[in-house]
Amino acid sequence: MDTEQLIRDVVKSVLERLQKEGMFALPAGSTAGQGANSVQQSRNKSARADKKIVCGISVRHIHLCREHLEILFGKGYELSILRDLYNPGFASKETLTVVGPKLNAIQNVRVLGPLRSSTQVELAKTDCIILGVDAPVRPSGETGGSSSCVLVGPKGAVYLQEGVIRANRHLHMSSEDANYFQIKDNQVVDIRVPGPKGLTFNNVQVRVAPDFKTEFHVDTDDGNAADIVNGSIVEIVDASCISPIASQMADTDKIPPSIPDGSFVGEVTDPNILKNICSIATGRPCTNEQIKDAIEAVKVSGKEALSGQLTKKVLVTVADLDKYAGTGITVTKDVIVSPLAKDEANARGIKIIYS
Numbered sequence: 199m200d201t202e203q204l205i206r207d208v209v210k211s212v213l214e215r216l217q218k219e220g221m222f223a224l225p226a227g228s229t230a231g232q233g234a235n236s237v238q239q240s241r242n243k244s245a246r247a248d249k250k251i252v253c254g255i256s257v258r259h260i261h262l263c264r265e266h267l268e269i270l271f272g273k274g275y276e277l278s279i280l281r282d283l284y285n286p287g288f289a290s291k292e293t294l295t296v297v298g299p300k301l302n303a304i305q306n307v308r309v310l311g312p313l314r315s316s317t318q319v320e321l322a323k324t325d326c327i328i329l330g331v332d333a334p335v336r337p338s339g340e341t342g343g344s345s346s347c348v349l350v351g352p353k354g355a356v357y358l359q360e361g362v363i364r365a366n367r368h369l370h371m372s373s374e375d376a377n378y379f380q381i382k383d384n385q386v387v388d389i390r391v392p393g394p395k396g397l398t399f400n401n402v403q404v405r406v407a408p409d410f411k412t413e414f415h416v417d418t419d420d421g422n423a424a425d426i427v428n429g430s431i432v433e434i435v436d437a438s439c440i441s442p443i444a445s446q447m448a449d450t451d452k453i454p455p456s457i458p459d460g461s462f463v464g465e466v467t468d469p470n471i472l473k474n475i476c477s478i479a480t481g482r483p484c485t486n487e488q489i490k491d492a493i494e495a496v497k498v499s500g501k502e503a504l505s506g507q508l509t510k511k512v513l514v515t516v517a518d519l520d521k522y523a524g525t526g527i528t529v530t531k532d533v534i535v536s537p538l539a540k541d542e543a544n545a546r547g548i549k550i551i552y553s
């Protein structure tokens with residue numbers, strides 16, 4: 199049988215290689231959850247204070263079905279609990295070696311229990327690169343058509359046709375907290391991480407269940423990018439509201455920048471900025487149609503401004519500052535001072551007078 203032969207070949211060459219080379223060793227991603235004990239305290243606080251959420255970093259791990267468990271560890275085998283996870287489930291003492299098509303292997307990949315109806319391997323992108331698999335980003339459990347690998351255990355090996363995924367960013371939430379936050383199961387939210395490597399994670403799927411504890415789950419690549427660890431505190435935000443550039447440009451009288459700096463003309467494509475421009479203009483959250491309109495408006499006003507066909511509004515840039523050296527700049531609602539010009543004016547001691 200093809201599959202069986204394939205497993206045999208792969209396992210044979212991998213085992214030979216591992217023996218010969220003294221194993222390909224990564225820092226043991228040995229637990230799905232780094233240093234969990236030290237952070238338990240901060241997690242026990244209510245998630246609801248200040249809309250703050252705790253993080254859990256998911257190190258690469260494996261969920262097994264009964265059939266595969268018995269192939270890998272032997273007939274009638276049962277997982278033994280290493281420790282309970284913060285959310286339902288446990289890290290088992292058992293680990294496996296994952297082998298990819300490049301015949302690279304990652305050892306000591308933790309098995310999480312309890313058993314599931316089908317086997318699922320959850321990796322970070324970096325793991326995928328090492329193994330040579332192109333695993334899709336999926337919600338846990340949606341493994342149809344996902345990537346394959348070989349799992350090697352103490353008693354046997356399994357060729358996993360599909361089941362290798364990169365888990366999507368998700369937020370476990372207790373029903374109680376979901377009710378408090380007014381967030382529904384499956385809703386997609388943005389999560390903001392503070393700090394020097396702070397960033398906003400988009401496309402975070404919320405999963406609500408009565409027995410969940412509220413916890414933001416990301417893989418090690420996402421976690422490392424934002425410098426977060428288990429127990430780090432993050433918050434739910436609406437990313438369409440945070441756009442420092444747009445709000446900076448619009449800081450006089452909340453007027454959207456109808457005459458952008460030349461560098462912005464026709465180049466504003468960031469949907470968050472556009473959403474923000476649009477919602478400042480309308481005072482309401484905007485629809486996709488309105489966002490499209492906003493894009494057009496920015497393009498048009500940019501072009502007109504360049505060809506001098508518009509407009510009553512005056513834009514003061516750094517190049518104009520000499521004109522204002524004696525008088526200072528009087529800002530009315532028809533005068534916009536670019537952020538750079540504002541800084542430069544302050545540096546040169548040119549007064550900016552808001553009327």
Ligand SMILES: [Zn+2]
Pocket residue numbers: 368370415
């Ligand atoms: Zn999770």
